[in-house]
Structure formats: C-alpha cells, structure tokens
Amino acid sequence: MTPVLDLVGIFVFALSGALQGVRKRLDVVGIAVLAFFTAVGGGIVRDLFIGVQPAALRDTAYLLVPVVATVIAFFWHPQVERAMPAVLVFDAAGLGLFCAVGTAKALHYGLAPMHAVFLGVCTAVGGGVIRDVLSGEKPTLLYDRELYAVPAMLGSTVMVALHALDVRGFVATLSSAVLAFAFRILAVRFRWRAPLAKGVGKAR
Template sequence: MAVEAAETALTAIGIFAFALSGALMAVRKDMDVVGMFVLAAITAVGGGALRDLLLGLPPAALRSSWWWILIALATAVVFFFHLAVDRLRRAVLVCDAAGLAVFCTTSTTIAHQVGMGPAESVLIGAIGGCAGGVLRDVLAGEIPSVLRKGTTLYVLPALLGCAIVVAVRSAGYEGVAAMIGASILIIVLRLLSLWRGWQAPSPKASRG
C-alpha cells in the first residue's frame, strides 16, 4: 500500500512537472492558452500513451481523469504566473527527474508483464519516460532536446534504470524494490548530470 501511494504521488508530481515544462515551452513560442494546454498535455501523457499503443493496451490517460485535472492546473499556473515558474526552473527540473524515473520504471514493468523481451521492455520503458518531451519539442518546431548536442544526460539514465528493472524481474523477483532502486538511480544520475554538466559523447566539429 505504501509503495502504491508513493508511486501515485510521484506520478502526480511527474505529470504536473511535465505539464509545466510543456506549458512553459508554449509561452516561449508565443502560443495562446489552447497551445499551452496542448503542449502541456502531450508532454505529460504523450510518452505513456505511445507506450500503451505500442503494447496494444488502452491508453492510461483515457482512464485517469485526475491526470487531466493536473494538466489543466499546471497550464493555469503557467498562464498566470509563468515568470515566477520560469524562475523556479531548478525545482521543475527536480520534479521532471522524478517523473522521468517513475514513467520509465512503470513502463518497463508493464512491458515485461505483458510478455515483452528484455530489450523490448527497456526500449518501451525509455519511450514511456522520454517520448512526451520529444513530442513537445516537435510540436514546438524544435529539434528534440534529448537528441541535441550539448544537452545533459537524459536518455542514458533512463535506459540504465529500465535495464535494472528488467534484470531484477528476469531473475525471478517481482521488482517492486527494483522499481524503487532504479527510480532513485535515474533521479540521481539525472540531477548529477545537470549539476556537473555531463553530456553524451558527440563527434568533433569539422574544421571545414
């Protein structure tokens, strides 16, 4: 019960944080309130919806009305207080890391439970955690931040955390402790990459 309550709380934090980042992107792109809600929603539930569609499951976003309440609330907060929210970007990034961790580990677990192989489960887990931000950037007319050179680690911590969940479940354990441990690892690696400026390797620029 305690684990389910913690998972629900982290999911709520993640959805709210993802929605904040989507709505903030809309403000930077001079969109109106409709555009803000659309970007907030696609960021918050896009990854989970894509995960469910790939697995042939009914999208969880269509069965969780409280998700949409959180998205609408985040949109309203940014609409009226976007300058203050932008100044709290560090807090938003911490919440975003928590959301990434929760969606990655839960998505990996769902994929493994429905019979996906280890590699497929890791891939589905990463999609569940990262795809919302990718869709947000595409709709906003930008190269997705997780693919751009010079951005801090995002996908790699997600993949590592998903791999841990799969490894533990494949060893015969139910994986609740693994989900918690993997979530903590993703959060720590993500925050360390922000603090230390860690980036994925990239090719050296051509000298022309």
C-alpha cells in the first residue's frame, strides 16, 4: 500500500470513529480518542501480535490524520452524515486495503497462513471493535449484520493464496483489496446477512 492510500484509509476510519463520538454526545477529547483508535487500532493490535513497534507510533501522520477527521466531524458532522453513502464506499475500500496489507505484513514476518489471515482481519476490523467497545456498542465483529468481517476474511484468504502461488506485491494487494471491497459493497447493496444459530429469531 502506498502511503497516500494508507492515509486515505486511516482518514475514512477515523471519520467513522469521530462520527460515532458525535452521535454518543462525547466531548472533543472523546471524539478524538474514538477517531484515533478506529483508524489505527487494528494496525496496532496486528503489530503487537507480530512483535514490532506499531507504525502508528513511528509516523506523525498517523496522529495528525485522526485529528483532521475529528475537526471535520466536530464542526461539520451534519454535512458528513448526509455524505455517508460516499463515506461507506471509501470505508469499504479501506477495509479491503487494510485486510490485504495486514495479511501481507504478517506473511512477511513469517507467520503461518491461518495466523496471517487472522491478523489481516484484525487489521481491517480491529479499530471498529475498539470503537464499539469504547462507545458502548455491540462490536460489529461479534454481530456481523452487514458482513463486515467476512469480506475482510475473504480478502485475507485470497492474499495468502496468492502468496502461496508466488504472486506478491502490488498485484496481490490490489487483487485481494478489490475482492474484499466488492464483496462488502454487494453485502450493503443487497443487505446480505451472516446466518444466526438455528432456531434463533432476528433481533428487533
């Protein structure tokens, strides 16, 4: 992933976290905290599992981008809410990019394929889980109403498969990211849902 794409993904996730803070009537500090952890929480979790210093603690841009998202949400949240369809598209793109890059980084550090898939999914959805926990919501990862974790898992699995076929670099990243992105968009468009346990009714 190029730095620009990385920062775009971080910005979209940070905006998602900041908007959650606005909806929960948090002050500016709370909004900034949610923006930061939504944007980079998954990457921090991945790097801690791998045993390397988190990239978010080495590059100032990883701190500045969530601050920008916080300012935008704080002053212009009504306008951002009206643009949510476009934000959801960018969010899906960030999901695809982060699952692919997270998986690639795990493979680079010698993790087994299944563990690499796990960390790829963590990279993509970990920030959202932290956001939901901090804001008192049921984590999307535990109740995949719009198939958010499933596209990330698909993209990570494809990344591992391409790695095994010796297809790597930009081609592998783009292919995995586009597949996860397309799956996520289709899930939103057609309201696909993960199945509940047999005999359990839908939540009201």
